[in-house]
Amino acid sequence: MSSELEIGLYIFMLAGFLGYHIITRVPPLLHTPLMSATNAIAGISLVGSLVVAGANYGPFSTLLGFIAVTCSATNVVGGFLITDRMLKMFKTSADANAAKKNTARNVIIVIAIVIAAGLAFLFWGMSQGQNFGTVLHQKFSDHALRYSYIISAAMFILGLKGLSSPKHARKGMFAAEAGMLLAVVGTLFHHEIVTYQWIIIGFVIGAAIGGTMGLRIPMTAVPQRTALSHSLGALAACLVGVSEYFRHGAEIDKVVMTALGFEVVIGGLTFTGSLMAAAKLQELLPGRPITYKGQNIFNFVLLAVIVASLIYLVIQPGTPYLFYVMVGLSLLFGLLLVIPIGAADMPVVIALLNSYGGLADASMGFVLMNKIQIITGSLDGTSGFLLSLLMCRAMNRSAFNVLFGAFGKLEVSEETQALEAKGSVRSITPDEVSTLLDSFRSVIIVPGYGMAVAQAQHGVAELAKEMQKRGINVKYAIHPVAGRMPGHMNVLLAEANVPYDQLYTMEQINPYFPEADLALIVGANDVTNPAARSDKNSPLYGMPILEVDRAKSIIVLKRSMRPGFAGVDNELYYDSKCMMLFGDAKQSLNELFGALKTGH
């Protein structure tokens, strides 16, 4: 084993352990920003892509490098912007009243000026003649590049460390952004880069797409944006791997071929798998699991063929046809892996694919012997893996069940059964709720996926404020897997200016339910289903739930008696304390707010 490889493996392991310790300290409140932050940091694949796009490796490699630069730049710019947008929203009640500071905007302006100056410098350099890269190399040696990578790595770690508290999270992210800038600028001086034309065009296109997504995408669409950017990051890694194989082919040694094989296989399957996840979350594809007979066996056989091809290629690197077939099969495997998984399980899939994307990046680091990519790939891999484990634990399901269980698949007969009334259900009107609220002193609001669908977070926040004005104590109960992403509800409520000190985790809030006058459930279903505690036959059995049934009264805002993602009826709705306010949550909240204001 070469000493470079040995050092690389040490770095990979240590970064993984460090990542584990830092990421376990990130509170559930910040799990969604954590996903987009690691996604932005994983955009470090940009540094490898820059070299491929700018070096003189031939037109095919330049084309692949150009696409990889575009994808990575989209992730870096989009990922950091949306993370900052989210983090800006998290405020305590005290912060909400304090004067706004413009530090963030100032830092962004400084970063933009540095990038613009860098680009202007490169343009000037290109106009000076062909050998600009050589001149740069003479002036700024490779040592400068190495040092810039060491500082960047430290800044990325500080950035993730900042996410352990909403107070320091933005500062941490600025450190990570500065680290990324340093790594990218340092790479521009790489001795193999001889032209900047494709780098600049790719970067500008990527920054424009990422910038638009980062600034404009609604918070309700964050899960699908995250999936989409994992797919772009993985595509970049896969393309750089293909370019490296194309360049070196039969000359590749066994160790590099192993890393390169991992890079293209994991990159390929993560690319198509994440695309499928994004399409399911965006409802471009049906959210229900799509299954067929023998699916799991077929997938396992396909995976076995891919692994066998990889082993053969390590022994015989000079078999290009097999290499390209293996890449094609990996792309197919990603599609087939995600098709049978239901939309609500996509967060686990996204987190797992995030972790795979990290591994693809780290493999790319091994192929290019780029240590900063090994570090960030390892951090990204650990983060995704930990988040998926946390989600599985919160649902009391195994990762195997999520990936291969086709959970949430309703057979027609079951669906009919689920819709059959199991007792009498009491419905209530907004005016009646308003009258009831007059006698309540404490209310716990329980948001769920339906709040995101209805985009009702602002309505919830307005109603809560109105109740608080009337002296009612309001708390929010956040289940770790409510919605379609870990921390999804926290981000939406933060967007609606709900101070995060009013948001309680499941463990914190459950003891409060027995004293609450009302549990007001807004579009949550599975996470409140008491069958998870009592019915051994329920697919939800064992999942820790929000104990809303212990509150003195319960009001549920949803459109119908249809079940939630798990496809099981909720016995809560037949509880004598429970009243159903049927209708779109946003509409119902508007009417309820109106009734409260007019004093009905």
Ligand code: NAP
């Ligand atoms: P849920 O069980 O999927 O239920 C959402 C409810 O919202 C539905 O019953 C639906 O009822 C209602 N709804 C939909 N659109 C609405 C609208 N416009 N207005 C009002 N109500 C609306 O959601 P959940 O309680 O948040 O549970 C999340 C599920 O996702 C769990 O099964 C969890 O295991 C799974 N999951 C989540 C994650 C994560 O990270 N968040 C990860 C993995 C799995 P109607 O159709 O009758 O309106």
